[in-house]
Amino acid sequence: MDRTETPCGLDVALLVIGGKWKPLILFHVQDGPTRFSEIRRRVGGVSEKVLIQQLRDLVEMNVLLRRDHHRVPPVVDYALTPFGETLVTALAPLCEWGTVNRERVSAMRESTAMERNALVG
């Protein structure tokens, strides 16, 4: 086996959901069509410009479906495609891992931050 090859399809998955916000976006639209403003509120901390680009990427990759309801003021919403649903299913164990390890990860981040402060203090 050529060891420069990725040993699995993780590189492909990262092409689709790489980036800070995309996995979170998918989870925040999984209950059905969700308006842009609501996605922004749920994801939290993302700029409008960045969110627009991330949504556009996900639509281009056929993970999300964008619907423009042609109203004034504009109503646009986003929903998972069937392809996007398979991706959310594949992400589920990672969610569970995070839920199980939430306190542990928080504690490690705090102790790391404390060590850094001690070094500069």
Next chain:
Amino acid sequence: MDRTETPCGLDVALLVIGGKWKPLILFHVQDGPTRFSEIRRRVGGVSEKVLIQQLRDLVEMNVLLRRDHHRVPPVVDYALTPFGETLVTALAPLCEWGTVNRERVSAMRESTAMERNALVG
């Protein structure tokens, strides 16, 4: 439910493996202790500086164990901790998803690139 909350532990998982290279790094050390130079070769396309920082983050989060064999020239290798192994297990379905959808994703990326070229051409 407060809809600004992440509906699962995905935010926690992204704290640990967020970033372009970390999931790939984990997969490239899963067969046992792996030397820095070998990780760099396997991951491909990553600068030495960035790889050093990503490995340091993963060690700080107790996902990887760094061993310095105290030799000249230096021999340093990295291996998954038991905690890191649970993370690789949680990433497995995403790998499978990528393997199944490799051709589909490639085709979508090509057609998107062609459309962009057509727009500017």
